[in-house]
Amino acid sequence: MVYARPKRDRRGRVLGTFDRYFMSQLLSLFGFFSLVLVGIYWINRALSLFDTLIQNGHSAAVFLEFSLLTLPGVIRLVLPISAFAATVYVTNRMREDSELVVAGATGFSPLRGARGVLAFSTIAALLTMILTHFLAPVATDRLATRTDQIAGDVTAGLLKEGRFLHPSPLITVFIRAIEDDGRIVSLMLSDRRNPEMQTLYTAESAYLVRREDGPKLLMFEGLAENLDTRTNRLGITRFEEFAFDVTELFDITGPGRRKLGQIPSATLLTEPARVIGESNRDREDIAMELHERTTQGLQTLIAPLLGFAIMMLGGFSRFSAWRQVLAAIVALIIYDLADNLASGLVNGRAALWPLLYLPTVLAGAAALGLLLQAGSSRRVAHGAAP
Template sequence: MSRFDGYVLRQLLVLFGFFLLVLVGVLWISRSVSLFDRLISGGQSAMVFLEFTALSLPTLIRTVMPMAAFGAAVYATNRLSRDSELTVMLATGSSPLRLARPMLYFGVVTALMMAVLTTYLRPASIQQLGLREAEVTRDLTAQLLNEGSFMHPTSGVTFYIGKIDPDGTLHDVFLSDRRDQLRPITYTAARAFLVSTDDQLSLVMVQGMAMRYNSKLKSLSTTLFADFSYDITSLASARSGGKRNLRGVPTTELFSRSGRAALLATGNYDTGEITEELHERLAWIVIVITVPLVGYAAMMMGGFSRFGLWPQALTAFAILLLLEGLRGLATSVVLNHPQLWWLLYLPAGIGLTFSALMLRGSGRPLRLYLHSTRHTRRNA
């Protein structure tokens, strides 16, 4: 690696880190607001929120990494052009293709980061996040012990507590169960207690009333009780469970024939979903090599201007949008036709082709200008 390549590569890595930090921060703030409200209102602690945030970071980083690499390549090329460093290198005989070498090194470095992220860290974090979400869902005690607000532990159930004493006594309890639409029932109680056994969680209500409505007969029956026990274990079982998240399946399992066969045997996934997930992880590795070269090649098109390279930057961004659209289209095709898995790598191939064509045509205005200048000096 030459001194110039190392100089450009250091700039690219610094800019990449900056853009990655900014983009992850913006995306994290937009997503964490709803997550914070959902967890805290459900009675969870701030540590649970931080744990969930940390487990979601690999997915956020993978999402914005291509954009950060693209932004670093475009910004670094624009700064090198503005400082006339690219002009000097081209004037000494270096071709735009030769100057693209640090961009290729940068793409390889980001591809290695993406390989670790998309094949190991992200599936592991999604798998752990699913386990923690199931644990939080089953923790009904933490969800229900939230005074002064209406809570919905599951669909069709509303729970309210007016006040909670330090000893755990609940006051002014309201419980509405509308899971049976024909016969909804509502409980109110002056006091209540949560009683947990080995595998059962019960709400013991004292001095209350039960109101059951019969929609067929259009009648409302009311029952007063001194104490009544209501099993709420079913609320946890209704919300827990579900099929395994394919995004959290280890990459080695997707690669192995036995692993794919086991996933198909569950009946939760088809061949298209498994094939798309496997090759999408690998396609993300290739795309982060392509986007810096696309940004650099587009910025090298045309002549140099003191007004900057904004037209070239817009061209590079348009190509990036085109590649992203092709990736979305390829994903939908592979889901229905898994034998066309190679389409997921087609956007990266198209991006590399665009880069080669643009680099072949770039730098010519400067070379023509230098040639005409030398010719004029000879004649003089």
């Protein structure tokens, strides 16, 4: 007996085509909004990095490297917002262009339309998960390593002969000469960071040495002149040897112990003992870090669905759905505030980790409820029509 393969009906083909069209619109706007938001965040970070690095004598290549290493963390923060914005924008445009009306004539319902949004938000959530669990920690660790190297390699910004240098606004350094063996001859260092007690160091010789806790400037045979600006009294202290923490001269400092944010999730899961030794944190802290990273990805999954569900309220119309747009934005703000509140409540209380997922669960339930409400309202309207 030969069984004939059932053919897909016309309605199924139309809805499948509509799903592909809907997803293509969502993905294109998602890329656009992500590019714009990442650019805004990146420019803001790049300006501060430029002031810190270039003014301390580092090259443009170092500035570019640091800027690129900050991108994964920026993109991770932007993706949930851009996915939500793309969903609300595309849905609103399709309402105004009557595309949803045409789709509704083929059996399109709010719950059925959420299938395309769910596929889109799943792709966005996977990208966010990759960033939060792998790319962002790797980039953060590399950034911390390079920061430590630059903090130790201060010769570009400090060891220059015959010039008054200003590593920071309230620090002035002058070096008369530097010998081939690295010995500094005749050093002057003015420290005005404390407005009540300004100090002027002078030394016949000095060496710049690197230690585990950061670079130190070892000064020999010198004076420390302390001016008390409150009483205008000057105190002079002679020293044979004095160590000055050079990292205090720069805004860039070494990272010290590795932080959990610098370690990929795979390492947190497979090598917890080594992570505990490196970060000086316990297993509960590691578990909390993993939960927080996961909730960031889930936000990208749920936020577009919540925005789409609210946009489907009120029926299909060619008129502007500004009320739905405003309601969607307010819902996203409430969702974010609830997530921050849950993080604050769980902070330091690892046993309360399920609370981290509560805002996402509630937002998902709200999205489902709104979709069902929109579908039932539309069925009632169609049933009441003559």
